[in-house]
Amino acid sequence: MTNIAFIGLGNMGAPMAANLLQTGYRPTVYDILPEAVEKLADQGARPASTVAEAVAEADVVVTMLPASEHVRDLYLGEGQLLRHARQGALLIDCSTIAPKTAIYVAGEAIRLGFEMIDAPVSGGVAGAIAGTLTFIVGGSAASFERADPILHTMGRKIFHAGHNGAGQTAKICNNMLLAIQMTGTSEALSMGVANNLDPKVLSEILKNSSGGNWTLNAYNPYPGVMEGVPSANQYEGGFLVDLMVKDLGLAMDTAKESCSSTPLGMLATELYRNHKAAGWGRKDFSSILKTIQEK
Ligand code: NAD
Numbered sequence: 192m193t194n195i196a197f198i199g200l201g202n203m204g205a206p207m208a209a210n211l212l213q214t215g216y217r218p219t220v221y222d223i224l225p226e227a228v229e230k231l232a233d234q235g236a237r238p239a240s241t242v243a244e245a246v247a248e249a250d251v252v253v254t255m256l257p258a259s260e261h262v263r264d265l266y267l268g269e270g271q272l273l274r275h276a277r278q279g280a281l282l283i284d285c286s287t288i289a290p291k292t293a294i295y296v297a298g299e300a301i302r303l304g305f306e307m308i309d310a311p312v313s314g315g316v317a318g319a320i321a322g323t324l325t326f327i328v329g330g331s332a333a334s335f336e337r338a339d340p341i342l343h344t345m346g347r348k349i350f351h352a353g354h355n356g357a358g359q360t361a362k363i364c365n366n367m368l369l370a371i372q373m374t375g376t377s378e379a380l381s382m383g384v385a386n387n388l389d390p391k392v393l394s395e396i397l398k399n400s401s402g403g404n405w406t407l408n409a410y411n412p413y414p415g416v417m418e419g420v421p422s423a424n425q426y427e428g429g430f431l432v433d434l435m436v437k438d439l440g441l442a443m444d445t446a447k448e449s450c451s452s453t454p455l456g457m458l459a460t461e462l463y464r465n466h467k468a469a470g471w472g473r474k475d476f477s478s479i480l481k482t483i484q485e486k
Contacts, residue, residue, distance in 0.1 A: 196249035200227035204255035206319040207345045221245035229348040243275035251281045259288040282307040290356035297355040306334040311362040323347045367442040370459040376406040377480035412477035417475035422474030429475030
């Protein structure tokens with residue numbers, strides 16, 4: 192059976208590694224936090240206490256880290272994943288990072304005889320637990336094929352977006368659009384309520400009219416309209432404002448570098464940065480409705 196190393200056992204990585212275990216793989220796991228490693232070891236994973244130990248025997252290495260700098264440091268910095276991994280290993284980075292970092296790290300990896308893809312995910316912690324993530328892959332067709340069975344143990348839909356970095360670009364486009372949709376939906380619902388409409392009735396009308404969109408169908412930001420979503424639970428859980436601000440920052444960098452016009456993306460970025468500065472960073476991103484209502 193394929194030997195897998197899994198590095199980065201946070202909110203997303205831990206349940207993803209647990210799903211590998213459930214489908215019969217026995218990954219070797221590593222995180223800078225020993226307690227995260229212990230938790231996975233209790234479920235049957237092989238614990239490692241260094242990057243070198245984690246990747247030494249691995250045919251495939253999966254990484255799930257917070258941001259660009261962590262990925263660059265892990266692969267190229269002091270720990271030097273690329274120095275310790277086995278020749279020919281397939282490296283799959285699932286973190287959401289800058290496309291240019293993904294391209295740079297993959298370039299170094301391929302130069303040293305590895306295969307590498309970027310495979311950021313959509314679907315959040317709930318999707319990671321349920322094994323229903325969407326993977327958006329950048330890399331060669333051959334590496335995509337090689338990764339496919341492993342990604343299917345953690346996700347349901349696997350897309351090949353293009354060359355290295357393309358997965359990150361597509362993911363960032365998606366999250367910029369999501370932030371714009373969530374802000375627009377929050378504005379429309381707040382204006383309706385300020386004019387004496389019932390948010391439940393208005394949501395039904397919008398869902399079935401030309402303003403309908405994913406945030407209304409699956410993630411209504413107005414408390415009391417939908418059950419089982421963060422707005423029904425004081426905006427706890429879900430996708431953190433901190434992470435949305437990070438992704439919008441990546442989107443704005445990408446827009447600047449490609450001279451793309453993103454006026455709505457810029458506005459959404461400013462709104463989310465102000466929302467974070469007002470203390471909402473650790474709440475779900477649908478809480479933007481609260482800042483809009485205050486204004
Ligand atoms: P997290 O902060 O919960 O987990 C990151 C883990 O990486 C932590 O356990 C941390 O200790 C570990 N880590 C950091 N540097 C390390 C290193 N050098 N070596 C080993 N381990 C290291 O973050 P998360 O919520 O799991 O998110 C991970 C990535 O997934 C991010 O890029 C995020 O943008 C993306 N993402 C998150 C969500 C979500 O809903 N949380 C959804 C989609 C995508």
